[in-house]
Amino acid sequence: MFPSPPHKSSCNFSSPWLLLIVCILILSCCETNTIHAASSNHLDRDTLLSFHNSISCSSPLNWSVSDDCCFWEGVACDKNHRVTRLWLPSRGLVGKVSVSFSSLNHLQQLNFAHNRLSGPLPDGLFGLLPRLEMIDLSNNGLSGQLNPYDQLPRTIKTVDLSSNNFEGMIQSSFLQSSLNLISFNVSDNSFNGPLPSNICNFSSSIKVLDFSVNHFNSSVPYGFGKCSKLKVLRAGFNRLTGSLPSDIYRAVTLQELSFPSNELSGTLEGIVNLTNLGILALYANQLKGMIPQDIGRLSKLEHLLLHINQLNGTLPSSLMNCTRLVTLNLRVNLLGSELSTFDFSKFSQLQIVDLGNNFFNGSFPATLTSCRALTAIRLSTNRLTGEIHPAIQSLTSLSFLSLSKNSLSNITWTLNFLSSCKNLRTLLLSKNFYNEYLPYDESLVGPDGFKNLQLLALGGCNFSGQIPIWLHKIGKLKVLDLSINELTGPIPNWIGNLSNLFYLDLSQNFLSGFLPIEITTLERLVASDKSANQVDVWYLELPVLVKPDNISALQYNRLSNLPPTIDLNDNNFQGTIPEKIGQLNFLHVLNLSKNSFSGNIPDTVAELSNLEKLDLSFNSFSGEIPVSLKNLDFLSSFSVANNNLQGLIPSGGQFDTFPATSFEGNSGLCGTILQLPCPDHQSTTSEPPTKITSPETFWFVFWISFGASFSVTFVTYGILLRRCHINRIRSIFYKL
Numbered sequence: 001m002f003p004s005p006p007h008k009s010s011c012n013f014s015s016p017w018l019l020l021i022v023c024i025l026i027l028s029c030c031e032t033n034t035i036h037a038a039s040s041n042h043l044d045r046d047t048l049l050s051f052h053n054s055i056s057c058s059s060p061l062n063w064s065v066s067d068d069c070c071f072w073e074g075v076a077c078d079k080n081h082r083v084t085r086l087w088l089p090s091r092g093l094v095g096k097v098s099v100s101f102s103s104l105n106h107l108q109q110l111n112f113a114h115n116r117l118s119g120p121l122p123d124g125l126f127g128l129l130p131r132l133e134m135i136d137l138s139n140n141g142l143s144g145q146l147n148p149y150d151q152l153p154r155t156i157k158t159v160d161l162s163s164n165n166f167e168g169m170i171q172s173s174f175l176q177s178s179l180n181l182i183s184f185n186v187s188d189n190s191f192n193g194p195l196p197s198n199i200c201n202f203s204s205s206i207k208v209l210d211f212s213v214n215h216f217n218s219s220v221p222y223g224f225g226k227c228s229k230l231k232v233l234r235a236g237f238n239r240l241t242g243s244l245p246s247d248i249y250r251a252v253t254l255q256e257l258s259f260p261s262n263e264l265s266g267t268l269e270g271i272v273n274l275t276n277l278g279i280l281a282l283y284a285n286q287l288k289g290m291i292p293q294d295i296g297r298l299s300k301l302e303h304l305l306l307h308i309n310q311l312n313g314t315l316p317s318s319l320m321n322c323t324r325l326v327t328l329n330l331r332v333n334l335l336g337s338e339l340s341t342f343d344f345s346k347f348s349q350l351q352i353v354d355l356g357n358n359f360f361n362g363s364f365p366a367t368l369t370s371c372r373a374l375t376a377i378r379l380s381t382n383r384l385t386g387e388i389h390p391a392i393q394s395l396t397s398l399s400f401l402s403l404s405k406n407s408l409s410n411i412t413w414t415l416n417f418l419s420s421c422k423n424l425r426t427l428l429l430s431k432n433f434y435n436e437y438l439p440y441d442e443s444l445v446g447p448d449g450f451k452n453l454q455l456l457a458l459g460g461c462n463f464s465g466q467i468p469i470w471l472h473k474i475g476k477l478k479v480l481d482l483s484i485n486e487l488t489g490p491i492p493n494w495i496g497n498l499s500n501l502f503y504l505d506l507s508q509n510f511l512s513g514f515l516p517i518e519i520t521t522l523e524r525l526v527a528s529d530k531s532a533n534q535v536d537v538w539y540l541e542l543p544v545l546v547k548p549d550n551i552s553a554l555q556y557n558r559l560s561n562l563p564p565t566i567d568l569n570d571n572n573f574q575g576t577i578p579e580k581i582g583q584l585n586f587l588h589v590l591n592l593s594k595n596s597f598s599g600n601i602p603d604t605v606a607e608l609s610n611l612e613k614l615d616l617s618f619n620s621f622s623g624e625i626p627v628s629l630k631n632l633d634f635l636s637s638f639s640v641a642n643n644n645l646q647g648l649i650p651s652g653g654q655f656d657t658f659p660a661t662s663f664e665g666n667s668g669l670c671g672t673i674l675q676l677p678c679p680d681h682q683s684t685t686s687e688p689p690t691k692i693t694s695p696e697t698f699w700f701v702f703w704i705s706f707g708a709s710f711s712v713t714f715v716t717y718g719i720l721l722r723r724c725h726i727n728r729i730r731s732i733f734y735k736l
C-alpha cells in the first residue's frame with residue numbers, strides 16, 4: 001500500500017512499474033519535505049525561544065516550549081508551519097537583539113516597532129531573510145552601523161528604521177537588490193554621508209523616502225528624478241549643502257518635497273515642474289533669488305513653507321492661483337513690495353499666513369480679510385503703514401494676530417475694531433502707533449469685547465496716557481505687556497480683578513504711586529487649589545519666537561510656558577513692598593529695579609518659593625537683607641545693588657552663587673562676597689562703591705563671572721538656562 005501522493009496528476013502514467021518508481025520518488029521527495037518542514041519548524045521555534053531568552057518583556061509572552069510556536073502571540077505561519085510573521089509592536093520588549101534570525105528564512109513581516117530594543121542589529125540581518133517584505137523596527141533604541149555588506153532582499157517593500165540611534169553611511173549596495181521597495185523610512189537617526197539617491201536606479205516602485213533628522217552631510221545627489229512613482233521625499237534637519245539638483249524636478253509625481261533646516265543654497269527655479277506638490281517645505285535654508293513668477297502652476301499646493309531663507313523680489317501674482325493654500329509661511333526673507341497690491345481673496349482655505357520679518361510696505365492688505373478660514377496672521381517686522389482694515393472683524397476664526405514692529409497708526413481704532421474679533425486670543429501690536437495716546441475710556445471695549453483675549457502686547461509704542469480702564473473687562477487676560485511707553489499715573493486697584501493674569505510687564509514707563517495691595521491677590525499667582533489645577537492645553541497657532549531667524553532656538557508654543565512675572569522695572573514707584581507679596585507663590589520673576597521703593601525688604605519675600613529672578617536694585621531699600629531669602633532654592637539671579645542696605649550678606653544656599661555686583665552700591669553691606677569684613681558694631685560710614693552698574697552690565701558681568709566659575713552645579717545650570725529664557729522674552733513681544 002502506498003499512501004496517496006500529494007500530486008495525483010503527476011502519477012498519471014500508463015506503466016505500473018514506472019508509476020511505482022515515480023510515485024516512490026515523489027513520496028520520498030514528499031517525506032524529505034515533511035521532515036524538512038518539521039525540523040525547520042523546530043529551528044524556527046528554537047530561534048524564537050532564544051530571542052525570547054535574550055529580551056525581557058513587561059508582561060510575559062505566551063511563548064512556552066510545549067506549544068506549537070505558530071500559535072504564540074505575535075507569530076503567524078504558512079501552511080508548512082514556517083514562521084512568516086513576527087508582529088510585536090508596542091509590546092514592552094527590552095534588550096538587545098542578539099539572535100540572528102537567519103533560520104527564519106520564510107519570514108515576510110517583522111514588526112518590533114515602539115519597544116525598547118537596543119544595541120546593534122544582528123550581522124547581516126536583512127540578507128539572511130530572503131522573503132522579507134516588510135520590516136518595522138521604528139521607535140526603539142537600536143544603534144550601530146548597517147553592515148556594509150548587508151543587502152535588503154529583493155522581496156522587500158517596506159523598511160522603517162526610524163527613531164533609533166543608527167549611525168554611519170547607508171551604502172548604495174544596501175539597496176541594490178531591493179527592486180520592489182515602496183517605502184523607506186530612516187528618519188530620526190544619526191546616519192551621515194550622502195543620501196542614497198541611487199535607490200532610484202534599482203527600484204522603480206518607490207513612493208515614500210524619509211531621511212529627515214539625521215546627519216546626512218553631502219550635497220543633494222542626482223538620482224531622485226528616476227523615481228517615477230515617488231510621492232514623498234523628506235530629508236529635513238540634516239546638513240545637506242548645495243542646490244537641489246535639477247533632476248529632482250523630473251520627479252513630477254511628487255506630492256511632498258521637504259528639505260527644511262539644511263544648508264541648501266541656489267534658487268527655486270524648476271520647482272514649478274512639480275505640479276502635483278501639496279507640500280513644499282524648504283524653510284531654514286539659504287535659498288536665494290525670487291519665488292518663481294509662475295508658482296501658480298502648483299495648483300494643488302496646500303502648504304508653502306519657505307520661511308527663513310534669503311528670497312527676494314515680490315509675492316508673484318500667480319500665487320493667487322494656488323487656491324488650495326492652507327499655510328503660507330514666508331517669514332524671515334528679503335521679500336518686498338506693496339502688500340496691498342497682492343490679492344488674497346481667492347484663498348478660501350487659508351488658515352495661517354506668516355509674512356513676518358520682510359520688507360513689505362503699504363497698508364494692511366484689505367483682501368486678506370476675505371480669507372474667512374484664517375486663524376493666524378503674522379505681518380510683524382515689516383514696513384506697513386496706515387490703519388488696520390475694519391473688515392478684519394469679519395475674520396471670525398482669527399485667533400492670533402501679530403503686527404508688531406511696523407508703522408501702523410491710530411491705536412484707538414485698531415483696538416476698537418479688533419475688540420469684536422470674538423476668537424482673538426493673541427494680539428501683538430508692539431512697536432507701532434508711535435507717540436499716540438493710549439485710549440483710556442471704558443467705552444472703547446464693549447461688554448463682549450476681547451472676549452477671549454489672553455495675550456496683549458502693546459510695548460515700545462511711546463504711548464502717553466495711563467493704564468487704561470477698559471483692560472479690566474478682559475477677563476481672560478493672562479499676559480499683558482505695556483513696557484517701554486510713556487504711561488503715567490498709578491497701577492489701578494482693579495488690577496487684582498484680572499483673575500487669569502500671570503505675566504505683567506509695565507517696565508520702562510513713568511508710572512508712579514504705591515504698589516496697590518490688590519496686586520498681591522492676583523489669583524493665578526497665588527497658590528490655591530484653583531490656580532494649581534488650571535491646565536493650559538491650548539497651543540498657539542504660530543509659535544512666539546525668541547530668535548525668529550533661528551529654527552532651533554527657543555520658541556513658545558504655549559502661553560503657559562512663559563514664566564509668571566511681575567516686571568515694574570524703571571518707573572517712579574514709591575513706598576514699601578507690601579508684606580502680602582509672599583502670597584504670590586507662583587511668581588518666577590519679580591523686578592522692581594530702578595524705582596523709588598523704600599523701607600525694609602519684607603521677610604515674606606522668602607515665601608515666593610518659585611522665584612528665579614529677584615531684582616530690587618536702584619531703589620532706596622534700607623535695613624538688612626532677610627536671611628530667609630537663602631531658602632529660595634530656585635533663585636538664580638538676584639540683585640539689591642544700589643540701595644541703602646546694611647549688615648551681613650546672608651551666605652549659604654543660592655547666595656553663594658551670586659556675584660559681588662549683586663550687592664554693590666550699598667553703603668552698609670558687608671560679608672565675604674564683598675571682601676568686606678563686618679565690623680563688630682553695625683554702624684558704618686564706608687564709601688559706597690562709585691561704579692554704577694546698569695542692568696545690562698549687571699547681566700553681562702553676571703554671565704562672565706558665572707561662566708568663569710567651574711563649581712556650577714547641574715541644578716544651577718538648569719536654572720541658568722531658564723533664566724536665559726526669561727531675559728529674552730521681552731524682545732519677542734516686540735519683534736513678533
Ligand SMILES: *[C@@H]1O[C@H](CO)[C@@H](O)[C@H](O)[C@H]1NC(C)=O
Nearest residue numbers: 062063067068071072073074
Ligand atoms: C497567545 O496569545 C495570543 C493573543 O494574545 C492568543 O491568540 C494565542 O491563542 C495564545 N496562544 C497560546 C498558545 O496560548
Ligand SMILES: *[C@@H]1O[C@H](CO)[C@@H](O)[C@H](O)[C@H]1NC(C)=O
Nearest residue numbers: 138162163185187208210232
Ligand atoms: C517616518 O517615521 C517617522 C517616525 O517614526 C514618522 O513620524 C514619519 O511620519 C515617517 N515618514 C513617513 C513619510 O511616513
Ligand SMILES: *[C@@H]1O[C@H](CO)[C@@H](O)[C@H](O)[C@H]1NC(C)=O
Nearest residue numbers: 172198199200201202223226
Ligand atoms: C545610477 O544610474 C546612473 C545612470 O543612470 C549611473 O550614472 C550611476 O552610476 C548609477 N548609480 C549606481 C550606484 O549604480
Ligand SMILES: *[C@@H]1O[C@H](CO)[C@@H](O)[C@H](O)[C@H]1NC(C)=O
Nearest residue numbers: 192193194215216217218219
Ligand atoms: C560627514 O560626516 C562624517 C561623520 O561626522 C565625516 O566623517 C565626513 O567627513 C563628513 N563628510 C562631509 C562631506 O562633510
Ligand SMILES: *[C@@H]1O[C@H](CO)[C@@H](O)[C@H](O)[C@H]1NC(C)=O
Nearest residue numbers: 246247249250269270271273
Ligand atoms: C520641466 O518639465 C519640462 C517638460 O515637462 C522639461 O522640459 C524641463 O526640462 C523641466 N525642467 C526642469 C528644470 O527639470
Ligand SMILES: *[C@@H]1O[C@H](CO)[C@@H](O)[C@H](O)[C@H]1NC(C)=O
Nearest residue numbers: 288289290310311312313314
Ligand atoms: C535678488 O537677489 C539676487 C542675488 O541673490 C540678485 O541678483 C537679484 O538682483 C535680487 N533681486 C531683487 C529683485 O532684488
Ligand SMILES: *[C@@H]1O[C@H](CO)[C@@H](O)[C@H](O)[C@H]1NC(C)=O
Nearest residue numbers: 294296297317318319320321
Ligand atoms: C491663473 O490660472 C488661470 C487659469 O488656469 C490663468 O488663466 C491665469 O493666467 C492664472 N493667473 C495667474 C496670475 O497666473
Ligand SMILES: *[C@@H]1O[C@H](CO)[C@@H](O)[C@H](O)[C@H]1NC(C)=O
Nearest residue numbers: 336337338359360361362363
Ligand atoms: C514700497 O517699496 C517700493 C520699493 O521697495 C517702493 O517703490 C514703493 O513706493 C513703496 N510703497 C510705499 C507705499 O511706500
Ligand SMILES: *[C@@H]1O[C@H](CO)[C@@H](O)[C@H](O)[C@H]1NC(C)=O
Nearest residue numbers: 387409410411412413414436
Ligand atoms: C482714527 O481713525 C478714525 C476712523 O478712520 C478717525 O475717525 C480718527 O480721526 C482717527 N484718529 C486719529 C488720531 O487719526
Ligand SMILES: *[C@@H]1O[C@H](CO)[C@@H](O)[C@H](O)[C@H]1NC(C)=O
Nearest residue numbers: 434435460461462463485486
Ligand atoms: C519716544 O518719545 C521720546 C520722548 O518723548 C522721543 O525722544 C523718542 O524719539 C520717541 N521714540 C519714537 C520711536 O518715536
Ligand SMILES: *[C@@H]1O[C@H](CO)[C@@H](O)[C@H](O)[C@H]1NC(C)=O
Nearest residue numbers: 472473493494495496497498
Ligand atoms: C473688582 O472686583 C471687586 C470685587 O469683586 C468689585 O467690587 C469691583 O467693582 C471690581 N472692579 C472693577 C473695575 O471691575
Ligand SMILES: *[C@@H]1O[C@H](CO)[C@@H](O)[C@H](O)[C@H]1NC(C)=O
Nearest residue numbers: 546547549550551552553554
Ligand atoms: C541657533 O540656535 C541654536 C540653539 O540656541 C544655536 O546652537 C545655534 O548656534 C543657532 N544658530 C545660529 C545660526 O544662530
